[in-house]
Amino acid sequence: MxxxxxxxxxxxxxxSKSPLIHGFWLAKLGLAGEYGKTHVRGPELEDFLATRRTDGSWRGCNVTVPHKQAVMPFVDRIDPVAAKIGAVNTIVATGDGLVGHNTDAAGFLEPLRGLLAEPHYYRMARIMGAGGAAKAVAHALAGEGFTIVIAARNPDQAAALCAEIDGVDTHVATLDSFGAPLDFDWGDRSGVLDLxxxxxxxxxxxxPPLAVDFSNVPPDAVVYDIVYAPLETALLGEARKRGLRAVDGLDMLIGQAAEAFxxxxxxxxxxxxxxxxxxLLTA
Incomplete structure (x- = not known):
């Protein structure tokens, strides 16, 4: 067999570090299974998935850049979370065909679960970026009741992402604005969860590093960088020096991989x- x-x-x-992660878990569980990586170019996606869907041993694949949206027409069904985000990072082979999922949102939230279980009278997230990863992050945090600021180089792209998010207040900003000093009295932020x-x-x-003047970061904010190479980015290093709580990109990487596994x-x-x-991942 x-x-x-x-x-x-x-x-x-x-x-990609995914083969190391999944291989590690397979070995720890003593499961008969394998996990590899395959270079697939955009024009090859349709044929690749058509071939894989006929292989009874194939359980599916994770999808990384630049294919998270391009694969969507080639699956049979899209999970509601992935449909809302507008991106698929996991394709699962089932008896009913190929199903597209997005595990980025759940993976992002995982290291925040302890904080999110606490009561807050206000939650606000400042998200740098408006691409695929930012979409998953924004939709995940909207589901947790955050007011959301999307900052992007192109404000039109930030506005487009804000328009996709229902049920919470959203605001548009530019990345450059977070690199300039902010003359603002944050006042009493007790009871507020700032991210x-x-x-x-x-x-x-x-x-290049993300240019941030920390006058734009509220006191006691949680600073979360989804970059994992390097693990300690300049942003996280500065946050730690200032005594802020810092979450690195491996937390999200492992969390989303666990959902897919x-x-x-x-x-x-x-x-x-x-x-x-x-x-192992940082060796």
Whole structure:
């Protein structure tokens, strides 16, 4: 019997840490299964999925840039969360065909669950970016009752994302505005949950840092950077120096992978080994 397998697809794909994560969990659980990575270019997507859907051992794939929207016409059904976000990062092979999911939103929220379980009279999130990752973050936080500010280089793109979000107040800003000093008295923020999120690629290895003047970051804010290479971005380093709570990109990476792992292999990821996994990922 052929071993069940899943994979991650993208263009490029060599950098992906998903095979290490899923392989680690498969080994810890002693499950018969494999997880690999496959370089798939945009024009190849339709044929790739048509071929994979005929393979009875294929459990599905994670989808990374730049294919999270491009794959959507080639699945049979889209989960409501993915449809709302407008992006698919996980495709699962089922008896009823291929189903597109988005695990980014749940993965993003995972390290915040303790805070979100607490009562707040007001929640506000400042999200840097308006791309695919920012969409998942914004929709996830809207579901948790946050007022949301979307800051992007292009304010029209920020406004378009704000228009997609229902049920909460949204505001548009530019990235540049967060790099300039802010003369503002934050006053008493007790009872307020402030979140500052970098959902851009700024700060990633090979990219310039996200330019932030910390006068724009409320006192006691949680600073969350979804970049995980490097793990300690300039944004997080500055936040820690100022005594702010910092959440790094590995938390989201592992969280979204755990959601996908269960969909692929039918068992929860063994999260008691997270410290060991993080050590492997940062070695």
């Amino acid at each position: 052929t071993v069940p397998y899943a994979e991650v697809i993208g263009d490029p794909i060599a950098h 500052f999120v970098n959902a851009t690629s700024l700060g990633m290895i090979g990219s 269960c969909l692929f292999f039918g068992q929860p990821a063994p999260r008691t080994y997270d410290a060991e996994l993080r050590a």
